[in-house]
Amino acid sequence: MALTGRLGLLALLGAFVPLLLPGWGTLLVVWGVLLLGVAVDLALAGNVRRLALHRAGDTNVRLGETATVSLVVENLGRRRVRARLRDAWPPSAAAAPRVTRIDVAAGERQRVVTTLTPTRRGDRRAVTVTIRSVGPLGLAARQLNRPAPWTLRVLPGFPSRRHLPGKLAKLRELTGRHVALIRGQGTEFDSLREYVDGDDVRSIDWRATARRADVVVRTWRPERDRRIYLVLDTGRTSAGRVGDIPRLDCSMDAALLLGALASRAGDRVDLLAYDRRVRARVEGVGGRGILSAMVQAMAPLEPELIESDAAGMVSTIMSRVRQRCLVVLLTELNPAAIEEGLLPLLPQLTARHLVMVAAVADPRVAEMARARGDLAAVYDAAAAERARADRRRLTAELRRYGVEVVDAAPDDLAPALADAYLALKAAGRL
Amino acid sequence: MTAPATSTSISTPDAGVPTAGQVAGRRWRASRGVVLTVLALVVLAVALASMQPSVGPRYLDPESPSQGGSRALAQILGQRGVPVRTVRDAREALSAARPDTVLVIVRTERLTDEELNALRAAPGDLLLVDPTQPALAALAPGVRPATGSFQEVAGPDCALDAAVRAGEVRFELSQLYLTPPGATRCYPSEGLPRLVQLPVGGRTVTVLGSGNPLTNDRLDEQGNAALAMNLAGARSSVVWLIPDLPEPGSTRARSWQDLVPLGVWLFVLQLAVAVVLVALWRMRRMGPVVAEALPVVVRSAETVEGRARLYRAHRARGSAAEALRAGARDRLVPLLGLPRGAAQDPSMAQEIVSAVARRTQWDERVIGGALYGPEPVDDVQLVGLTDFLDDLERQVRQS
Known part of the structure; x- marks a missing residue:
């Protein structure tokens, strides 16, 4: 049950009646009228229990985009339902409008459309639908919460997808779909063909030439069907925010670009999200499906406030992949965490796989390093220099183990990682 | 009020900072409704009070020679x-x-x-x-x-x-x-x-x-x-x-409550009922409060900023200077054509200093003091050292 503002207004107007006709009887009559109005409204208000709720609409939305979810209210009762309806979603779903008015005649249905512009990744579940059915006089209403479950999965925004066409063009240059296949642009033997002017003489295959009348050259192509194993570190260091975006989201963005690129290049892409246990895993999905599988797996991931278990991570990788592959570790170059956790285990990993570490550099540190002017700024700059020196030392140490390190600002990380991958592919090191 | 407003408008002559006059005008426009209403009420009260037939305290007093006396x-x-x-x-x-x-x-x-x-x-x-x-x-x-x-x-x-x-x-x-x-x-x-x-x-x-x-x-x-x-x-x-005024509180016969007519009491009572009804209306929520687990918000640069504050709190000029020097050497070494590892290698110090000296206007003693010197003795020296390192780097870059 709920009262309305109209009842309050009526009560206020009723206050003037005893001024004109003093006496307790007058007041009792006023109260009687109010009570009668409320009783009539409660008795004649449309029945909320006889409403059927049906949902339809988007189930997935990229972060930053707007989804629409509609709710169809069907009146199975015998009375008309005039009501205010609130479709309650969590605050970060940013649902609008908050409250709508519905007016459904008996046996009819009405659609209520809610637009959602979520501000965070993850699953957003509709909480409840609250319906306040107002009586014919508008003095009182019957109110009830009705369940109408729906889940909207908010996928990573993947803002770096704008880099994809450029990187794919680079990839096509490698595979030679647009330029002549020449030596040095790949390492895997492809086929033999006749020599034409302009071919590198070093690519002439003399054995084959001897067997035939023509001069024959070998062609090469980049390796295909390699495995890329993307590892997202979801431990405490991934929670730190660069700008207003958690490191984890930057890492996801880079992983998605690399995954999209590698799958187009014909490589197999797997994904593992790990801190102290496996948070998400995408394995054995080939072709075009890999991107949506990765996005779906990443959507509910949140940074966990625990120290990542490097040993567990390495052993998981070792047990999952037998043949040589490119392990891309998306983590933070935190000296304490890496030196104690990952470094001692690296030889084990690099013995079988090619390892690449990608980390987000905080532009705020660079900004602090440039700070000059007063004493506070100089101390800021000193602290920033110290942090950068630690990072350089760590990078140098990782490189000594034969690990590729990509350390770039949030906006540059995804393209830098893709470039590093393309460079490896061109050099035939996969 | 005027002084700070004037000084701000001098220090930032561009538009955006309102003058004292503008502020006063804005406040007047914002509050004139209230002020005029209060004035009108005062005028009304004075007018009503003057229209009330007043009776002097000695009215009809047989011992009073005043106009109203008897x-x-x-x-x-x-x-x-x-x-x-x-x-x-x-x-x-x-x-x-x-x-x-x-x-x-x-x-x-x-x-x-x-x-x-x-x-x-x-x-x-x-x-x-x-x-x-x-x-x-x-x-x-x-x-x-x-x-x-x-x-x-x-x-x-x-x-x-x-x-x-x-x-x-x-x-x-x-x-x-x-x-x-x-x-x-x-x-x-x-x-x-x-x-x-x-x-x-x-x-x-x-x-x-x-x-x-x-x-x-x-x-x-x-x-x-x-x-x-x-x-x-x-x-x-x-x-x-001619009765004297009863002493205040000496009689309970006619308190102000007795003077209020019943209709007014009922009016007030019904007003209270209306307030309660309005409160009940506003109190009833459209459905439950939706709770949501929020993600932790921690800035990535927080540790670096914390270290800067520690440096400052402890006046750690030595550590700060060493970090700044190491950073400068790291950036100088590739410009000088020396191996990257040389930057933090003490045995390469002389080589770096002479290489820098060849490309700047400073002699080796000054450069050595800047890149490898002792801890600055005061804050002024630390700030000076920072500026000098920047200058060295710029000169090497431009040479």
Whole structure:
């Protein structure tokens, strides 16, 4: 049950009646009228229990985009339902409008459309639908919460997808779909063909030439069907925010670009999200499906406030992949965490796989390093220099183990990682 | 207010900082509604207060020579052999009254219900001057106040001897009465009398609708003096009761609650009911509060900023200078064409210093002091060192 503002207004107007006709009887009559109005409204208000709720609409939305979810209210009762309806979603779903008015005649249905512009990744579940059915006089209403479950999965925004066409063009240059296949642009033997002017003489295959009348050259192509194993570190260091975006989201963005690129290049892409246990895993999905599988797996991931278990991570990788592959570790170059956790285990990993570490550099540190002017700024700059020196030392140490390190600002990380991958592919090191 | 506003507008001459005048104008525009409403209320209150007929504290006091007092009447009565005794307390009046006195009661609004009841037992005749409704009910049963009359002068128009002899009387504003049968009705207006005389329990009670004919100011007009003396001086002496104001709190008889009409009480009660109903309306939520687990918000650069604050708190000039020097060396080494590892290698120090010296205007001793020197002795030196390192780097870059 709920009262309305109209009842309050009526009560206020009723206050003037005893001024004109003093006496307790007058007041009792006023109260009687109010009570009668409320009783009539409660008795004649449309029945909320006889409403059927049906949902339809988007189930997935990229972060930053707007989804629409509609709710169809069907009146199975015998009375008309005039009501205010609130479709309650969590605050970060940013649902609008908050409250709508519905007016459904008996046996009819009405659609209520809610637009959602979520501000965070993850699953957003509709909480409840609250319906306040107002009586014919508008003095009182019957109110009830009705369940109408729906889940909207908010996928990573993947803002770096704008880099994809450029990187794919680079990839096509490698595979030679647009330029002549020449030596040095790949390492895997492809086929033999006749020599034409302009071919590198070093690519002439003399054995084959001897067997035939023509001069024959070998062609090469980049390796295909390699495995890329993307590892997202979801431990405490991934929670730190660069700008207003958690490191984890930057890492996801880079992983998605690399995954999209590698799958187009014909490589197999797997994904593992790990801190102290496996948070998400995408394995054995080939072709075009890999991107949506990765996005779906990443959507509910949140940074966990625990120290990542490097040993567990390495052993998981070792047990999952037998043949040589490119392990891309998306983590933070935190000296304490890496030196104690990952470094001692690296030889084990690099013995079988090619390892690449990608980390987000905080532009705020660079900004602090440039700070000059007063004493506070100089101390800021000193602290920033110290942090950068630690990072350089760590990078140098990782490189000594034969690990590729990509350390770039949030906006540059995804393209830098893709470039590093393309460079490896061109050099035939996969 | 003016000084800071002026200084800001000087330091930032561009638009955006409002002047004191603009601020005052904005505040006036924002608050003028309230100010004008308050002013209007004050004017209204003053106007209402001035329209209220005011009664001085010594009105109808037989010992007061002021315009509103009645000393003239008392003295004339005394000269005519009718002594006037002034009493200021109902009990005193009760003891002073004799069967051959006229008890004049003025300012009855100052008497409590108990005092009015006690006065009912007083012997002798009664003259009530502009009495209140409770006083009428107690002392002149059956007489009820009707409307007032603004007709200033009225003729007696009755058989009462005292009135007939006085003739026309200037009452100015006067109360008119509804009377029981058997009462003498004089000075009527619209059929209702200003003066009523009736027997109550063996004595004569006279009700006069206005005190004005008795005042010093009006006594000499028309038949005022005659009427006053005829009424008050009808017996051998006069007891003039003008009650003092009761001490605040000494009587509980008429608290302010008694003065509020029932209708107003009910109005307030219903107002409270309306407030409760509005509160209930606003209180009822449209569904539950939706709780949501929020992600932790921690800035990535927080540790670096914390370290900077620690440096500053402990004046760690040595560590700070070393970090800045190491950073500068790291950036200088590739520019000089030396191996990257040389930057943090003490054995390469001389080589770096001489390479930098070759490409800048400074000699090796100064550069060595900057890149490998001792800890700065004070903050000024630290800031100076930072600037010098920047300068070195820039010169090497440009060479």
